[in-house]
Amino acid sequence: MSQLDLSIEAGVSARHLSFVETGRSRPSPELILRLAEQLDLPLAARNTVLLAGGYAPAYSTHDLTDPELDPVRAAVRQILDAHSPYPALLVDKHWHLVEANPAVALFTAGADPRLLSPPVNVLRLSLHPDGMAPRILNLPQWRAHLLSRLRQQAVTSNDPILYDLHEELRGYPGDDAHETPISTAVSRIVVPLRYRHDGREMSFLSTTTLFGTPLDVTVAGLAVEAFFPADPATTASLQALAGPGAAHRP
Structure with missing residues (x-):
């Protein structure tokens, strides 16, 4: 400009x-x-x-436990609960895990306990060789997607923590990982997460939900990352993992 x-x-x-x-x-x-x-x-x-410029800040910064953010936490909890049996989680501006629904456990299963010690960074968990990476079937594609998104966020915010995280994740293996062919129609439209869990191959679409009119620094940094099944087989697998009481979704 x-x-x-x-x-x-x-x-x-x-x-x-x-x-x-x-x-x-x-x-x-x-x-x-x-x-x-x-x-x-x-x-x-x-x-x-x-x-x-010599002026007072215009936007407040609250802790997530402050009473003022009770409506925010309630709204997020409703989103996470309603998304079950599909995985959904809340992250802060540095990609630290804040909250998650029970379905996220399929992503954390098998990860090194060190990566699950708070604060859990979900990007580190995703791409670390002791985290989700060995079970991501399209790791080079998914890795490139996450690194590009993180780089853009770091440039926009000029946040040194995000720059450092980007450099760390770039050093993880993954570019030369084996990648099975992508043949589904959805893979030609968006980048799916193709994941192996307990012998099942699953395919997910991800969406990001932000607060539309934030006036608080903390709220502005929050994002709900939700995963949807990209095929009927994944839908059936998730409902089977959740048990007979899981809500049916088309």
Whole structure:
């Protein structure tokens, strides 16, 4: 985005924006927030820019256990419970596991206990050779998908923790892993997770759910990662694993 494009989107003259950039004019907090919104900065970064400009942060940061976030936790719990018998989990901005439904146990089965000690990082668990990686049948494809997503998130947030995590995961083996041919129609549309559990081959589609209007830094960093069966065989396997009381899903 050019400076002219940014000035038009933010509703400020290009001359004034140039003065702000060079330090000849001091921006108001309202202008800082408008610019941050147009640049799609995360809420934590907007607070940082406000502080750099000499203003108080505009967005709160709560702990997940704070009473103010009770409605948020209740909404997430409802999503996770309703998704059973399919796996779903809640992660924070650094991909640490916050909550999960019981079906996620099929992903953690067989993982080194060290990877399951809190705080559990779900990307590390996914790609570590002592985690899920040996059971992911399309590991190179899935690995490339996760690394690309993490890299984009790190660049957008300029978060050193995410950059360090990306470098760590890049060092794990997986690019030269054996990959069975991909022949299903869904594999030509999205990147599936093809996973072996207890002798069964399963195929999943993943979705990400974010809070649509966050005004809190913690809430803005939360994401629900939900997995759906990509074929009837996976649906049947998940319902069998969940037992006779599992909800039937089409």
